[in-house]
Amino acid sequence: MKNTDTEATHHPESSSMKETKSRFTPAPIPEKGILLGWLRQMLLIREFEVRTMQAYQNRLIGGFCHIYIGQEAVAVGSIAAIHPDDPVILAYRDHGHALARGMDPKYCMAEMFGRIGGCAKGKGGSMHMFDSDHFLYGGHGIVSAQTPLGTGIAFATKYEDEVINEGTSSHVTLCFMGDGALNQGCFYEAMNLASLQNLPVIYVVENNRYSMGTAIERGTSMAHELHLKAEAFGIEHAVVNGKNVIDVYRDFNSIANWCREESRPFFIEAQTYRYKGHSMSDPRKYRTKDEEVQEEDHDCIDALTHFLIEEHDLTKDAVKQMTKQVKSQVRQAVEWAKQSPEAPLDELYTDVYTDIWGPYKGTSKPEMLQEEEEA
Amino acid sequence: MSTVTPERVIEYREALREAMSEEMRKDNRVFLIGEEVAQYNGAYKVSKGMLDEFGPRRVIDTPISESGFSGMSIGAAMRGLRPIVEFMSWSFSLVATDQILNNAPKMLYMSGGQFGCPIVFRGNDGAGGQLASTHSWSVESMYSNIPGLKMAIPYDAYDAKGLLKTAIQDDNPVFFLESERLLSTTGHVPEEEYTIPFGKALIRRNGADCTIISFGRPLHFCLEAAEELAKEGIDCEIIDGRTIVPLDIDTMVDSVRKTNACVVVDQSWSFASIGSEIASQIHAICFEDLDNFVHRVHSDDVPVPYAHNLEQAYLPNTRKICEAVRSATYNA
Numbered sequence: 001m002k003n004t005d006t007e008a009t010h011h012p013e014s015s016s017m018k019e020t021k022s023r024f025t026p027a028p029i030p031e032k033g034i035l036l037g038w039l040r041q042m043l044l045i046r047e048f049e050v051r052t053m054q055a056y057q058n059r060l061i062g063g064f065c066h067i068y069i070g071q072e073a074v075a076v077g078s079i080a081a082i083h084p085d086d087p088v089i090l091a092y093r094d095h096g097h098a099l100a101r102g103m104d105p106k107y108c109m110a111e112m113f114g115r116i117g118g119c120a121k122g123k124g125g126s127m128h129m130f131d132s133d134h135f136l137y138g139g140h141g142i143v144s145a146q147t148p149l150g151t152g153i154a155f156a157t158k159y160e161d162e163v164i165n166e167g168t169s170s171h172v173t174l175c176f177m178g179d180g181a182l183n184q185g186c187f188y189e190a191m192n193l194a195s196l197q198n199l200p201v202i203y204v205v206e207n208n209r210y211s212m213g214t215a216i217e218r219g220t221s222m223a224h225e226l227h228l229k230a231e232a233f234g235i236e237h238a239v240v241n242g243k244n245v246i247d248v249y250r251d252f253n254s255i256a257n258w259c260r261e262e263s264r265p266f267f268i269e270a271q272t273y274r275y276k277g278h279s280m281s282d283p284r285k286y287r288t289k290d291e292e293v294q295e296e297d298h299d300c301i302d303a304l305t306h307f308l309i310e311e312h313d314l315t316k317d318a319v320k321q322m323t324k325q326v327k328s329q330v331r332q333a334v335e336w337a338k339q340s341p342e343a344p345l346d347e348l349y350t351d352v353y354t355d356i357w358g359p360y361k362g363t364s365k366p367e368m369l370q371e372e373e374e375a
Numbered sequence: 376m377s378t379v380t381p382e383r384v385i386e387y388r389e390a391l392r393e394a395m396s397e398e399m400r401k402d403n404r405v406f407l408i409g410e411e412v413a414q415y416n417g418a419y420k421v422s423k424g425m426l427d428e429f430g431p432r433r434v435i436d437t438p439i440s441e442s443g444f445s446g447m448s449i450g451a452a453m454r455g456l457r458p459i460v461e462f463m464s465w466s467f468s469l470v471a472t473d474q475i476l477n478n479a480p481k482m483l484y485m486s487g488g489q490f491g492c493p494i495v496f497r498g499n500d501g502a503g504g505q506l507a508s509t510h511s512w513s514v515e516s517m518y519s520n521i522p523g524l525k526m527a528i529p530y531d532a533y534d535a536k537g538l539l540k541t542a543i544q545d546d547n548p549v550f551f552l553e554s555e556r557l558l559s560t561t562g563h564v565p566e567e568e569y570t571i572p573f574g575k576a577l578i579r580r581n582g583a584d585c586t587i588i589s590f591g592r593p594l595h596f597c598l599e600a601a602e603e604l605a606k607e608g609i610d611c612e613i614i615d616g617r618t619i620v621p622l623d624i625d626t627m628v629d630s631v632r633k634t635n636a637c638v639v640v641d642q643s644w645s646f647a648s649i650g651s652e653i654a655s656q657i658h659a660i661c662f663e664d665l666d667n668f669v670h671r672v673h674s675d676d677v678p679v680p681y682a683h684n685l686e687q688a689y690l691p692n693t694r695k696i697c698e699a700v701r702s703a704t705y706n707a
Contacts, residue, residue, distance in 0.1 A: 087454070120487030130486035137453055138486055145473055148443050152450020159456060163432050164403055186474070189443025196438070351488040352523050354546040357574065357621055363488040 024238070024258065026250035027081075032312045038080060038245050039308065039319075042072040042301050043326045045096040048105055049276075051330050052095065052112065056280050060338070061112045064141075065126040068096035070275035073300035074206050075100040077248025078174060078270070082256050087135045087157065087173040089150040092127035093206075093274075094139030097176065101134045105330060107368040110337035117340030121347060121366045133369055143177075143211075144184030147203065150175025151190040154201035158263060169263040172256050173201045180211025182220055182229065191233040194265040202252070202259055202266045203230075206242065208274040213286040230267035242272035243300045246307065383566060388421045388558040390532040391497075394539035395422070395459055397568070399429055402457065405543060408435040408448055409461030409498075418463045419499065419558055441471035445496070449478050452494040452548075459543060462498030465552060466512040479548040480523025495542045497551035500528070501592055501642050502679045504555055505686060511679035515590070516643035516650075518550055519619045525573060526619040528552040528591040532562035534617060537571030544570070554592040574621035578630070582612035585700050586630040588653055589640035590616045593672075593691050597640055600696035609704055619649055627653065628660050635666040636703045640691050645673040670699040 029035075049069045055061045068075070075097040079088065090097050098108050103119060111118030112126050120130050127141040137153055140146035150173055157171035181187055182205060194201050205226060209216050216223040227237035236258075240251040248270065259266050273295040277284045284292075308314035349361045356362040385393075399405045406429075411418045413426040413436040426434045437444040441462065448458035462468045468475060475496060483491045502511035519526050525547055529535040535553070542549040579594060580601055587597045594615055601611040612630050616623060631637045637657055641650035654669040672691045680686050701707040 089450075118487070120485060120489070123487050124485045128485045130489045132486075132489040137450075137490065138482075140478075142473055142477055145446070145478060148446020148474060149450035149453065149478065151443075152447035152452075153454050154450075155447055156451040156454035156456045159406070159432070159451065160454075186442045186446060189438075189440040190446065192438060192440065193443050193447055351484045351486075353525075354483065354491055363483060363491075366487045366489065369489070 024251070024254045026247075027253035029246055029250065032308070034080075035246070035304065035308055035312070036314075038076050038249075039301070039304050040322055040326065041076045041100055042245065042304065043323055044105065044329065045072045045075070045099050046301060047326050047330045048095060048099060048108070048333070051334055052109070053276070053280065055109070055112070055334065061126065062114065063125050064092070065112065065280045066093040066278065067274070067276040067280070068093055070295070070300070071206055071208060071242065071272045072096055073245035073248050073304075074204070074242040074270045074272055077245040078204060078252045081249050081252035082172060082174060085135055086171050086256075087137055087153045088176070089137040089146050089153060089173065090129070090139040090176045091143070091146060091178055091181065092139050092141045093178065094127065094129045098129035098131065098136060098139070101131065101136050103129065103131045103134060103136065104368070105333035106336040107366075109333045110340045113337045113340070114342070115337060115340035116343045116347070117337065117367050119366055119368050121351075122343045123347070123351065131368065144181035144187045147175060147177060147181060147187040147190040148193075150203075151194045151199060151201055154194065154199040154265075155197060158199060169200055170260060171200060172259045174204055175201055176204045176206060178211065179205055179207040179209065179216055179220060179226065180214075181205070182226060183211070191230065191235055191265065191267070195233045195235050198263050199265055200259045200263050202255060202268060205267070205269045206272055207269050208272050210274070210278065210286070212278040213282070215286065227267055227269045235265050235267050237267040237269070239269045239271060242270035243298055243303065245300055245304050382563055384561050385532055385564050386558065387532045387535050387553075387560050387562070388419060390536035390562075390564050391421050391539055391553065392423065392425065393564070394536045394543065396425060396428065398540055398543040399433060403433075404455065405457045405459065406433040406435060407459045407461065408437060408444055410437055410439055410463050412436060412461050417461075419555060421558070422461070441467050442474055445471040446474040446478065448494060449474055449482070449492055452479075452492045453482060453490045457493045457543065459495045459497065462496060464510055464512070464555075465498050465500040465514045466510045468496065468498070468514065469512065476518070476521055480521050483547075484523060491546055492548045493546045495539070495549045495551055497539070497542075497553060499555040500552035501554050501556070502674065502686060503592070503690060505681055505683060507681040508678035513643040513674065515552055515619055516641070516648040519649060524548045524550055524620065526550045526552065527573065527617065528619060529617065530557070530579075530591055530594045530615050531560065532564050534571060534577070536564055537569055538573070538617065540570045541573055545573070552591060556592050571617065573618045574623050576617055576623035576626040577615045578612065578626070579615045580611060580613040582610040582634065584610040584634055585636040585638060585704050586612050586614060586627065586634045587638050587640060587696065587700065588614045588616060588627050590619060590649070591642070593640045593642045596691060596693045596696055599693045600700065603693065603697055604700055607706065609700060609706060611700060622653070624653075624656050624660070627657065631657055631661045632664045635664055637661075637665065637669045638672060638696065638699045638703050639669060640672045640696055642674055642691050644676050645671060646676065648673060667703050667705065670703040672696050672699045
């Protein structure tokens with residue numbers, strides 16, 4: 001795949017990666033309007049996460065909370081590259097993907113505030129962003145536990161397309177994980193099954209170089225050739241520059257089309273960097289300030305802004321305007337989340353079972369879906 | 376349930392197969408997946424012939440990879456398919472516990488009602504085949520502790536079919552615990568369509584002196600014990616709970632109010648078990664009715680031994696049940 005800005009990352013490039021790249025032609029660069037939309041999405045995610053950190057510090061958010069700042073290009077570029085009805089499943093660093101997928105930020109924020117207006121009625125929290133209308137099958141808190149699930153969702157789309165509808169497989173599932181997920185056994189079981197069953201799933205490893213406080217070299221074999229692990233399962237693989245949203249989109253688009261047509265799995269290592277700690281409680285003592293500064297110098301939002309200014313005459317004023325709009329949107333989301341009531345205590349006993357028996361009260365949809373139904 | 380056909384007697388394993396096949400004919404979202412279920416015709420021949428009827432897209436062989444294929448099936452269920460996952464033994468489900476305990480029963484809740492998990496996990500549970508410790512698990516006490524799942528444990532062919540059909544039709548995850556010791560037993564199963572609702576216990580023997588409550592294979596020992604105790608003049612009422620979740624405590628309570636004595640027989644270990652849970656509930660509800668505390672019979676609190684004599688001694692066997700009933704009814 002095309003890796004246009006190797007300086008943007010300190011991930012060394014392996015020789016077999018180049019070989020894999022040449023098999024796919026990246027999609028063309030989209031028009032200005034689409035690029036502006038991505039810029040807006042990345043700004044939105046960043047601002048959302050800044051306000052999330054603030055809210056966490058103000059104790060409006062509890063539990064574990066994982067910030068996506070620095071990695072925005074991966075979620076935005078990859079999700080832009082698939083169809084609106086293609087399934088997406090996530091790990092726990094999931095706010096950015098949820099917004100990129102189209103979830104209104106107010107539902108995402110309210111979920112973290114533990115309010116009834118949250119996407120999961122406040123029952124899931126930061127690590128569990130679900131949105132059935134947007135085919136978002138959740139953030140998942142146990143490292144790698146979502147990889148068999150994502151495989152099963154791909155199994156299901158293929159089964160629906162081929163067995164139930166007697167047509168051809170036409171969906172592709174994006175199954176995200178961090179690099180730490182590579183050391184859990186269930187992912188290897190999942191890849192084996194996906195290869196055997198010819199499932200159209202893309203395993204997206206967002207390699208931000210640390211699993212919590214453990215640098216990838218300390219915890220993962222073949223740390224600089226992660227994608228080669230897919231070879232053991234006969235799964236195609238590639239490395240993409242996760243710091244450039246255009247690169248991410250172009251590579252994912254051609255790979256997603258290939259997966260759809262061939263009904264085969266794919267393994268993508270998206271090289272990126274998280275600017276903040278693993279979670280809110282992480283003082284980041286395992287890496288140097290210099291390293292962080294160096295990485296932040298190659299920022300994904302700066303890169304796209306620069307590209308738009310150079311190639312499409314975007315003005316600094318327009319960027320300022322966009323930033324202002326995004327800030328206002330997030331401020332409104334925070335206000336909405338604050339206004340959303342706490343869950344009534346009845347909610348303790350809903351959604352445990354679909355039916356009503358004993359103390360259980362059946363199930364009900366979150367406000368997010370009800371509102372969209374009305375709309 | 377009444378039937379218009381002449382008595383038809385089939386094996387427990389055939390009853391399971393009929394339940395799956397009938398539901399698969401009705402609903403093409405239902406599929407069977409597991410180790411050796413297709414080409415090998417099932418490690419215990421439960422799925423014999425199903426590959427021929429439904430083909431490899433719906434009767435799916437997997438590698439020995441419980442965590443992977445359980446998780447994959449849960450993902451498929453989130454999307455609305457209705458998988459039947461066969462564990463060759465529930466003992467092997469232990470390597471898939473994150474998927475089956477963390478994902479299946481909690482998905483509906485964690486997603487705020489957005490994604491359910493209509494899935495059945497089924498396979499052999501319990502000791503008795505000289506398989507030694509790792510292959511002889513009784514998982515019911517451990518797993519029934521988790522909210523969000525249902526659990527059925529059929530004793531005979533009729534219940535195996537009726538309860539499995541209900542399990543497949545249920546929109547929640549169902550843990551369906553069969554017994555390798557029971558697969559070849561035979562019983563009356565009508566040709567006609569029927570299901571057995573969850574949460575309805577069955578009185579397998581009427582009696583006046585002592586209520587014996589059990590589930591699944593240990594009922595065999597309970598019925599044997601009742602015959603022996605009848606010779607001593609102790610008349611036992613035997614209740615087959617059929618499902619552990621939901622639990623039909625009402626039927627159990629009604630019986631205890633009649634007999635004023637109760638023994639719970641549970642093949643899992645005693646500590647924090649189904650036996651202790653039912654005893655606790657009976658104590659709370661029937662405090663005024665009981666002539667004695669609820670007695671409990673379990674497997675011994677040791678790893679399951681291989682040697683035949685030790686394994687038989689380990690089980691909640693007829694001797695232990697007789698002793699418990701005599702004690703509970705002051706006949707010891």
